[in-house]
Amino acid sequence: MIVQPTASGDRRRQRLRRLRLARLLALGCVAVLALPLLFRVLPETGDSTESTAVSALLWLLDLAAHWQWLFAILLVVLCAVIGLAAHRDRRWWALIPLAALPLWTASPVLPDASDKATPELTVVVANVHAGNRDPRPLLDWLATAPADVVVLLELSPAYADALARAAPDYPHRELLPDDSPFGIGLLSRRPLAGFETHASADDIPFLLAMLDTPQGQTRLIAVHPMPPLQPHWRHERDLLLEVAARDSRELPTLVVGDLNATPWSTALLSPRTRDLRRSTGFAPTWRPFGGRVFGLPIDHVLASPHWQRVHAERGPDIGSDHLPIRVALRGSQ
Incomplete structure (x- = not known):
């Protein structure tokens, strides 16, 4: 049956x-x-x-x-x-x-500052978007939340020209604008010395400067590696951060930028970058669909053991698909 x-x-x-x-x-x-x-x-x-x-x-x-x-x-x-x-x-x-x-x-974070009396160093990282021509939203925010040094990514010639006319509070500056998404620049209230321009294996520029800080001379490295859309670019991004981390135990160091890496990435968990710790959190900074919730935390301020974190915050919409990050640091004792 x-x-x-x-x-x-x-x-x-x-x-x-x-x-x-x-x-x-x-x-x-x-x-x-x-x-x-x-x-x-x-x-x-x-x-x-x-x-x-x-x-x-x-x-x-x-x-x-x-x-x-x-x-x-x-x-x-x-x-x-x-x-x-x-x-x-x-x-x-x-x-x-x-x-x-x-x-x-996630990758390790900086310890919170215990000594409230020592001076602060405030750092901003802002991917302003290559198609953005108006720096006014960024400058309006900086007027209410000033920073000692500002790292700019995706800096276009048009944005750089407008910025040069409208940012008198930052007398020390190094701008390398480009029509590609890899223009980069520094604005600083503190003197910059030993400024150097380097390029990754993919010929993407990154900046190195010595910054006068309350912790003494500090090496500042501003980077924006390629998004890891291919195995080669992931590998090159990780190598770039490993190079940036060299000597960071001996020399006060800040690595700042759109790293195209989250706190759970191979780039930030590599044994070779263990001396650089995040001062930033888990809140999304890249917002592919707008809003402040969905996205990835890929904009970072990494610091050597010479620093402690006072606070970190996201900034407002500045006309980009990224939100800026503002971090306050103090020297560790």
């Missing part, structure tokens, strides 16, 4: 397939949330090029790790649905606390 499948049987099988898929997706979310732990123990590759297979794999893992909060939210939703749907099998709910992993797996 042949038993014909019933409609209820078909629905049950479809339900079981959906549950299996949800379980696999939940386990995939856990794996992505654990990626920063893997990045911390990866062997150092040195300056030599990685093999094609290793580079491609690290590139894919790095891209996935950027979106930690998205996978954390998805894990909570999937585990809640599984627990309710699978005959109230609440064992999956035990995975929900893992959604907090991004708080603990």
Whole structure:
């Protein structure tokens, strides 16, 4: 006798397939949330090029790790649905606390300043967007929240010309505008010495200057590497930050810019950059769809152990797809 499948049987099988898929997706979310732990123990590759297979794999893992909060939210939703749907099998709910992993797996932050009497150094990083021609929103914000030094990314010739006429409060400046997204510049209230222009392996400029600060002469490096849209560009971004981190234990150093790297990226978790710590938090600074919630925290002020953090904040909309960041630092004792 042949038993014909019933409609209820078909629905049950479809339900079981959906549950299996949800379980696999939940386990995939856990794996992505654990990626920063893997990045911390990866062997150092040195300056030599990685093999094609290793580079491609690290590139894919790095891209996935950027979106930690998205996978954390998805894990909570999937585990809640599984627990309710699978005959109230609440064992999956035990995975929900893992959604907090991004708080603990991110790159290390600067310690908070304990000595409130020492002078502050205030740093702003602003990706102004290559198509933006009006510096007035940025300057209006700086008038209410002044900074000692401002690092500008995606600085176009038109923006630089308008800025030169409207920023008298920053007498020390080095501007390298370009029609590409890789124009870069510095505005400073403090003297700049030993200014140098360098280029990455991809011929993308970055700036190095010695800045007169309350901590003494401080090396300031302003960078904007290529977005890691290919394995090569991820590798070059990581190498650029490794170069910037050299000697940062001995020499007070600030690395400032749109790093195209989140706190869970291979770039910030590399053993070779461990002496540079974030003064910035988890709030998105790049906003591909506008708003202040959805996006990625890729604009950073990294500092050597000579510094402590007083506070960090995001600025207002300045006509860019990035929000500026303002950080106040004090020298460590």
